[in-house]
Amino acid sequence: MKDAEGVQFLQWCLPRLRLTWPGYRKVRRHVYKRIQRRLQSLGLPSLADYRSYLETYPEEWAILDSYCWISISRFYRDQSVFLFLEQEVLPSLAQEACARGEHVLRCWSLGCAAGEEPYSLSLLWKLKLQTQFPAVRLVALATDIDDQAIARARRGCYPRSSLKDLPVSWRTESFDQTAEGFRIKPDFCESVNFLVQDIRKEAPEETFHLILCRYLAFTYFDEPLQSNTLRQLVKRMQIGTALVVGKNETLPSRECGLIPWSEQEGVYRRA
DSSP states (O other), X not given: OOHHHHHHHHHHHGGXXXXXXXXXXXXXXXXXXXXXXXXXXXXXXXXXXXXXXXXXXXXXXHHHXXXXXXXXXOTTOSHHHHHHIIIXXXXXXXXXXXXXXXXXXXXXXXXXXXXXXXXXXXXXXXXXXXXXOTTOEEEEEEEESXXXXXXHHHHTEEOGGGGXXXXXXXXXXXXXXXXXXXXXXXXXXXXXXEEEOOTTTOOOSSOEEEEEEOSSHHHHBOXXXXXXXXXXXXXXEEEEEEEEEOTTXXXXXXXXXXXXXXXXXXXXXXX
């Protein structure tokens, strides 16, 4: 597939999926490979034929949508963000929870891929903060549209490359090295729940102290869908709680009831 043909195809199909082309510039070749395999399985010689196929068989759009769901993650991704969570956000949230007589910090990781982000939260809490707040427990709900990614997350086994940003001592304390790779120890899994869910269609009913929505809605969704997603997230935030977006992402609206905690790290707080 030639790049120019792929770009033209994505610019045609992404708006129909409520996705935005700029978010796919750097990852477009990942999508090309998936579409090329689909063309081969359907016996279609070109993208022009695939466009005709999509117009003839509307159910194919759901399959194409699944090819546009990008899962790129690793443990402790954007180390400065996790350092800010450790030093500022989680201690503040824990102190406020204690003052209200609460003993659980509820976190939600959207687009969790194979579980690296929510497990990083679990590691951070247990290895760095649990002793400061012995009466508080951190629990995380992790959601992703990709059922295969969720299955990998539940297995909790990763290649060395996924752990490259973790402090070495964390890797030693938190993982067992096996023939398959590095398997996260049970103590760090018990507080993380995984669920197959598409934020465009549904969201958890409960509220959270901390929500992480990084490199998902505010990178790939079109502007109306971004705004709708942000409203859904804010509804699930208590007063004073935090939302973390990608470091290079911007919120679609400043009139959403959120104030910057650290714009450099993509952290906002509900006023």
